Amino acid sequence: MPRPRRSPAFAAFVAFTPSRLAPRTATWLIAATLGAGALLPQAAEARVKAAHPSVNVTTVLPQPVMAGLQRAHVPLSSVSVVVEKVGDRTPILALNAGKPMMPASTMKLVTTYSGLSILGPDYRWRTSAYADGTLDASGVLHGNLYIQGTGDPKLVPEELIDLVQKIHKAGINGIDGALVLDKRYFDPSTRDLPPFDDDSTAPYNVGPDPLLYAFKSLSFTLTPSPDGTVAIDVLPALAQLRIDNQLHATNGPCRGDAASISPTVTPQPDGTVVALFTGDYSMRCDPRTVNVAVLDHSAFFAGGFLALWQQTGGTFSGTTREGAVPAGAKLVATHEGPVLSDIVRDINKFSNNTMARNLFLTIGAAEERPPATTAKAARAVEDFLRRDSLNPEYLTLDNGSGLSRDEHITALALADVLQRANASPVAQVFVESLPIAGVDGTMRNRLANQGAGGNAHIKTGTLRDVRAIAGYVASADGNSYVVVSLINDPHSEAARAAHDALLEWVYEGPSQGFTKVSAPIEEPRAKPRKNPRKRAAH
Incomplete structure (x- = not known):
């Protein structure tokens, strides 16, 4: 039987989202079998265990994803992954989920969601x-x-x-x-x-x-x-x-x-x-x-x-x-x-850094009066996230575009942003601004002949030593999922196949499962010192 395919303009995500999101609860703690790395920072790991102490399962990523990482020589310690069902902030898959990572252009998701919410789609x-x-x-x-x-x-x-x-x-x-x-x-x-x-x-x-x-x-x-x-x-x-x-x-x-x-x-x-x-x-x-x-x-x-x-x-x-x-x-x-809704579409579909930076500063000017500065913009975005019940503790903003080595976010926090955006009044505009796998934007040449083609709205991110994907996948089983994967590694350029494999695995339905193994978890890293106002440097 042929796989079901949705229209490229599908809006399934909003339909699957309840009006109020459940608080974040349990997570699957993923062990690194390609070189065990730190998982959640201590505070984040403690919150997870306090919310759901019975969850203590270690496992590996799906086999096709593992194979792609192995071919690229990328250890799991360099990878951060979160997969959640839309409307349910309990991850069904999480690896290094609370580890601050460089997100490259997936940081535009934070800027564009904040801009749409603060300024309004018709600004x-x-x-x-x-x-x-x-x-x-x-x-x-x-x-x-x-x-x-x-x-x-x-x-x-x-x-x-x-x-x-x-x-x-x-x-x-x-x-x-x-x-x-x-x-x-x-x-x-x-x-x-x-x-x-x-x-x-x-x-x-x-x-x-x-x-x-x-x-x-x-x-x-x-x-x-x-x-x-x-x-x-x-x-x-x-x-x-x-x-x-x-x-x-x-x-x-x-x-x-x-x-x-x-x-x-x-x-x-x-x-x-x-x-x-x-x-x-x-x-x-x-x-x-x-x-x-x-x-x-x-x-x-x-x-x-x-x-x-x-x-x-x-x-x-x-x-x-x-x-x-x-x-x-x-x-x-x-x-x-x-209108801003059209601007956000250009920013996310084509990953336009300059447009994102102008939007970022506009947020600062609108919230704290001109002249805009990056400090004003960062405060405005962080304040909005707090009002929106999101925790910016591990967020470091520089210019809002992701074209920076000083911008950081955790996969868990980025997944939270995607969940909140999907439950917000700007959900349709936001979701439709993301590139569609195999159809348009920066995803037009990816997964075109696979099940995820036409069924995934995914923002990509690319810098030297950084590859990232974040967005939504409508799966063949009728569910919709939030997917975030951030890779920070010198071999990240070769790991695109692993990201595509992850998206295809989610499309096929995460309920199919994957092999579980036992492995030790390293001591968590100390939280890096924030410097959100520092200029981008290569």
Whole structure:
């Protein structure tokens, strides 16, 4: 008989959740047979035993998962796993469940659930324009135009053009003063941070900003032309950008990767920015796109705004700078960005770090007033979790995106977040934001031809030495489960098969069981000292 398959948009999780969650009770204590490691920290283990002293079973992970870990040379001491039935916070499977681990991008689950709950799914960011000066009969503003940002994570060309057109509708067609950017909504300490790793041009390294535009990244598309040249198109347009195309077309085989065709981007003394392309490009290659983060946020936003301004007939003869909107300036236009529910979908489906960091800071500004800082954001999230009956004791927040080696959470705590989110008013929006195995997002190429394909909403996480999955699985037996697995190990990259095996095992139905063995449990580790405000470091 074929396996039952649910629609990719299934919402089974909410249906299986009672209105009030039972308190966390027993857990299966899992012994490490690939190298016994510490299980729950002492306090967490004591709570488990006090809640259900009769549970004292040691066992191993399901055989396919064990086999995947063995092939990857990952010991169980480097793995933390929790599997629970949705609506029942008693784990049916738990390994190192209270051990603080680096979660990579699964930390976005904490940020997005907190954001949806605190701000509301219909929350919209506002980007506003103010005029300070006089407007003549021809529509020229004799004075400054101010653009004030509040951290819209998706201020892309299709959105910013709305603000530009509204400024035109207000009668302004030219600016002979300055274009001034008001970025006070985020504290200066949140800007110009060092990249997570050595690749400062990687879009995933782009930091947060109140006037984040197009993720501060350019997409160059190279297309061979019939006349033997290579055309280069770029999005978004920047007023100060010039492309120097010195590519040499060849008839040889198509070789190389995106890195081999990346441009050298250099600011010039006259204020222009040159993107230089050199080298050979085979006419046999299909069009290729390379994404590059360039400039600082202010220069990038100004260039993007002015490109749209000029494309729509606007004139500009002044300079650009940062500054505060003066008290007497007149509000002339406001753009409202997409609703938060759409933003959260982009963050989780595609694991967008920059959008998550802007959301994180927005939470801090909303709860403790601007300017936002990472400390305010961390406090706001932790306070919300406490109000939501969740314990942030082993949670360490840095930037809210998981792109950090200073962010930690336990599998048990992350499972608690998933349980609470599924029982909350934002459950449907939250669950549907997660990638669907074999269908979309970061899970589109995983488990497509297996039972879990189409039946698992799973957020993934990847850093050097870190692999993580967390989300929900609707099993073939009609139940739904919370699944969390965090691997912190130098060989974690090779353990993807073990994670896929875990998801498939849950889909097949955890009631099928697995082999039990006896093994000693090591002494628990001391709780690591928290430093939630420290910057991310590779």
